[in-house]
Amino acid sequence: MELPHSVSDGVATVVIRHPAKRNAMTAGMWRALPPLLDGLSADRAVRALVLTGEGDTFCAGADISTLRGSPGEAQELAVLAEEALAAFPKPTLAAVRGYCVGGGSQLAAACDLRFAEEGALFGVTPAKLGIVYPASSTRRLxxxxxxxxxxxxxxxxxxxxxxxALRTGLVDEVLPAGELGKRVAEFTRVLVSRxxxxxxxxxxxxxxRTDRDAHWAAQARGSGDTAEGVAAFLERRQPRFTWSV
Structure with a gap:
């Protein structure tokens, strides 16, 4: 199974695709995500990342058939993928339609932001399978x-x-049916301009991470972004920020 991806106008889009099983994640898909994210992280053209599912489902969890042989290994792969997504150094946004369950919720929670379409359903379901949910994933939730x-x-x-999900803070915005793609495109344009x-x-x-104040102060002094931002504000124009990860 694949994780198709593209980059356009500063935004990388990664698509969870496994249509036969509502985009459930296979072991191969879990393995593919960290190196894919590494490559997109290193791409200076990428300023934000959107994770979504193909069609009308985000991700229905892990492909249960992959849990029969070694459930511990499958969970380890899921955690590695989740942590790689959480560590992505640029803003990440999960665009959710339909089911966002189990491993899908793990991935969505690892993103910085989550926008959902009306009708989306969220669940964290290890209790249905007798699985101990990872400590890191529990803390993130x-x-x-x-x-x-x-x-x-x-x-x-x-x-x-x-x-x-919106009331509890699991998602940041809920959009009417058919409006999610437009809103994600609009919001990511804002992100890449900042x-x-x-x-x-x-x-x-x-x-x-609260021990890096001095590091970021030094980055700010050497970047020119502050001077550019102030100048752009005073000149009533869009800023042209140059610092990049």
Missing amino acids: VALVGPATTKYLLFSGELIDADR SQLTQAAAKEFANG
């Missing part, structure tokens, strides 16, 4: 929705709709 909602999702394995310096520092700080 707690950081997004708090301990009470995390327990609800993990204890029950029940699905929640997009409106409840300072990568600001974004990279903010991402580290928000993710708990």
Whole structure:
């Protein structure tokens, strides 16, 4: 199975594609994601990344048939892919239609932002399979929705709709049917127009890396982005930021 990807106007789009099983992730797909992200991270033309599913489903989880042989190995692959996505140094956004369940929720939670279409369904379902959800994934979920909602999702394995996901903080925006693609394109245009310096520092700080103030202060002094941003504001024009990851 493939993870098709493209780059256009500063935005990399990675597509989860496994239509026979609602875009469930196979072992090969989990393995393919970290090196793909490494390559996109190194591409200076990429300023933001969108993760989405093919068609009307984001990702229905892990392909259960791959769990029969070695469930521990399958989970390890999923965690490595999740951590690679979380570590991507540029803004990431999950664009969710339909089912976002199990491993799909792991991937969506590892993105910086999540936009969903009305009708999307979210669930974290290891309790249905007797699987211990990884500690790192649990902590990430707690950081997004708090301990009470995390327990609800993990204890029950029940699905929640997009409106409840929005209320709990699992998603950032919910769009009417047919409007998700337009809104994602609009918002990513905003992201690529902003300072990568600001974004990279903010991402580290928000993710708990609080020991790099001096590093980012030095980057700011040497970048010219601050001077450009102030000049552009005073001259009432769009800034031309040059610092890149």
